[in-house]
Amino acid sequence: MSENKSRLQTLFEQGEFVVTGEIGPPKSASGAGIREHAKHLSGYCDATNLTDNQTAIVRLSSIASGVHVLQAGGEPIVQMTCRDRNRIAIQSDLLGAYSLGIKNLLCLSGDHQSFGNHPTSANVFDVDSLQLIRMVKRMRDEKVFACGEEIKKDEPRFFIGAVANPFADPFEVRVYRMEKKINAGAQFFQTQIIFDLERFDRFMELARERGLHERSYIMAGVMPVKSAKVAGYMKKFVSGMAVPDDMIERLKKAEDQQAEAVEICVEQIKYLKNVKGVKGVHIMAVGWEEIVPTIVEKAGLLPRPQVPGLAQVAG
Amino acid sequence: MIVAEQKPFEEIAKMVEIFDKVLILGCNECVTVCLSGGEKEVGVLATSLRLYRKQGDRPITTVEETLVRQCEWEYLDEIEKLVEDVDCIISMACGVGVQFVAERFPDKWVIPALDTKCAGGAVEHGLWEERCGMCGECILHKTGGVCPVARCSKRILNGPCGGSQNGKCEVKDVDCIWDQIYKRMMALGRMDQLMEIELEKDWSKARDGGPRKMSREEVMIGE
Amino acid sequence: MSEFQPKIVAFCCYYCAYSAADLAGSMRLQYPPTIRMIEQPCSGRIDIQLILQAFEDGADGVYVAGCLEGDCHFLKGNYRAKRRVAEAKKILDDVGIGGERVEMYNLSGSMGPRFAEVAHEMHDRIKGLGPSPLNKRATKKEVMTGDCS
Structure with missing residues (x-):
């Protein structure tokens, strides 16, 4: 089965500290930008997330984006939300995605459509993220569709990812939910963007107490925040995100806010790398993808490891 | 009106299996009209539960009450004394009623006896249809x-x-x-x-x- | 078990079964003493709670006897009774008493022999089924308390 394993999974299993990036697909019908970003991240990220109509704004589909990344020689992690598709569409899309060579899947609930550019649309949420994870696992391990019907041949064999938000409430529930996701089939996690390192430490402590770091690969989410203005905006408008005031202050005071942003992000990565149970870092620099190589380099994460038998691929 | 239907008896019996004294609470509004959670249905469910439990080693005591409606605090206030004395409350109201009961009596375990189906009406005796989405x-x-x-x-x-x-x-x-x-x-x-x-x-x-x-x-x- | 004498409650419509019972008496027809008759203004008076109550109070079997279909004094009472008995059967199955312990019969006031026949039929059925699960737990000597009307 090893030939079926994704590059991402192989790296985790080799014990590498994994670096992933993120590309937000465009609000257009061209994949050129995605391929360009993918090439840009090549050699800096081991895999790249493709968001699924993030913040409920219509964008080029995450699966198609994943194919663009593949074409550019990269390793995609396709995001799949529960907001826009029922279980029929989700399973159909999963079959399609796998048939096109996508092997990593990140399962999420999805932002409510009221945040996006079609706030009057209906939502689906036929299955939730837990059920989605379980569904993908059953398709792979039990070779059955959600209804129990057998997948006669060529079942999709995804490396299953999920998300965890240590900054949402109630605090303890975040760990329980993470465990529940592992029980449902999640193999790796990418956390919400971490600014509050202390709270993340407490989160990881609870996760370790329950042995979750040994049952899954936990990747810490980080984000270079371009300016004090952006940080302020995020604090105000992005739900479930703890943006500390001293970070905003630090950016405000800096002569070169962008350089300072990189510096902060690098410090965070260096810190997170040493948190027990953290197996990688997920850098979310949507809209500022070009800064990722600098951050990866400064954080001392180069060169990226090779996977024997796999060609050197981009993020 | 809200149209609701009683859950299968087996499910209700399972939900109350660990309780010895239950309050079965009916509602005089919609669920009385659609014959699923009024005074009469409270009586039938209470008797059914007693008959069922009497056959085992753990008989159940039922307290029966039907409120003007469960979706308003003032009527729930009336049963404060009754509630104190029971292990749990089986609400025979729609989902709204069940939640009002749970919110009004935070220390009590509350069980729904009905499945709330739709906003509809009786098109003939014994036949209810959905009308409003x-x-x-x-x-x-x-x-x-x-x-x-x-x-x-x-x-x-x-x-x-x-x-x-x-x-x-x-x-x-x-x-x-x-x-x-x-x-x-x-x-x-x-x-x-x-x-x-x-x-x-x-x-x-x-x-x-x-x-x-x-x-x-x-x-x-x-x- | 051979001594088991079932307690059977018969809810009888005044216009038919109850008169038929009188007639059976006049005709000196024998019917089992295990039947306790309760007069009803119409079989349509019956409701599920009443049937369940009878079992709770100690009955091993219950039947409802109403007019022949189409002949209800109140037009449709016996049809209603039929549906309610059917529902009571389901509930009795659910709670473990057994739906076969309750039945609906239709007869007219002139059918004395049929009344006796029904009584025998129900007596034999319940005798065959044995005591109601509730009574199985009780001692044999215990008698039904109160009446079910």
Whole structure:
């Protein structure tokens, strides 16, 4: 089965500290930008997330984006939300995605459509993220569709990812939910963007107490925040995100806010790398993808490891 | 009214298996009218539970009460004493009632005896049908007083779809409501109105937009 | 078990079964003493709670006897009774008493022999089924307390 394993999974299993990036697909019908970003991240990220109509704004589909990344020689992690598709569409899309060579899947609930550019649309949420994870696992391990019907041949064999938000409430529930996701089939996690390192430490402590770091690969989410203005905006408008005031202050005071942003992000990565149970870092620099190589380099994460038998691929 | 149906007895029995004294609480509103959670149904459920439990080693004591309605605090206040004395409350109201009971008595375990089905009415004795989809923005003036949101299986707003045959929906045992809308609009000479393309609905006013609230300043009590 | 004498409650419509019972008496027809008759203004008076109550109070079997279909003094009472008995059967199955312990019969006031026949039929059925699960737990000597009307 090893030939079926994704590059991402192989790296985790080799014990590498994994670096992933993120590309937000465009609000257009061209994949050129995605391929360009993918090439840009090549050699800096081991895999790249493709968001699924993030913040409920219509964008080029995450699966198609994943194919663009593949074409550019990269390793995609396709995001799949529960907001826009029922279980029929989700399973159909999963079959399609796998048939096109996508092997990593990140399962999420999805932002409510009221945040996006079609706030009057209906939502689906036929299955939730837990059920989605379980569904993908059953398709792979039990070779059955959600209804129990057998997948006669060529079942999709995804490396299953999920998300965890240590900054949402109630605090303890975040760990329980993470465990529940592992029980449902999640193999790796990418956390919400971490600014509050202390709270993340407490989160990881609870996760370790329950042995979750040994049952899954936990990747810490980080984000270079371009300016004090952006940080302020995020604090105000992005739900479930703890943006500390001293970070905003630090950016405000800096002569070169962008350089300072990189510096902060690098410090965070260096810190997170040493948190027990953290197996990688997920850098979310949507809209500022070009800064990722600098951050990866400064954080001392180069060169990226090779996977024997796999060609050197981009993020 | 809200139409609800009693859960299978076996499920209810399972939910109360660890309790010895239960309050079975009926509601005199919708669920009385649809014969699923009124005084009479409370009696039948209470007796059924007693009969069932008497056969085992753990008989159950039932307390029966039916409120004017469960979805208003003042009526729930009336049963404060009764509640103190029981292990749990089986609410025979709709989901609204069950939640009001749970909220009013936070220390008590509350069990729903009914499955709340829809907003509908009795079209004949013993037959209730869904009529309103509670979409938050009524369009009945555009469809001859017949609701496609609640009554079309695909909630299509410009129907009927290709699955309509002889007045029947492609979904088993369902009437094609667009067949009825069309016939009614024809009869009322409003076909031109039906030719207008009905645009995407604003589902944010429905449940999709999140839980809904309604407030009326002029009836609020206070300064 | 051979001594088991079932307690059977018969809810009888005044216009038919109850008169038929009188007639059976006049005709000196024998019917089992295990039947306790309760006069009803119409079989349509019966409701599910009443049937369940009878079992709770110690009955091993219950039947409802109403007019022949189409002949109800109140037009449709016996049809209603029929549906309610059917529902009571389901509930009795659910709670473990057994739906076969309750039945609906239709007869007219002139059918004395049929009344006796029904009584025998129900007596034999319940005798065959044995005591109601509730009574199985009780001692044999215990008698039904109170009446069910």
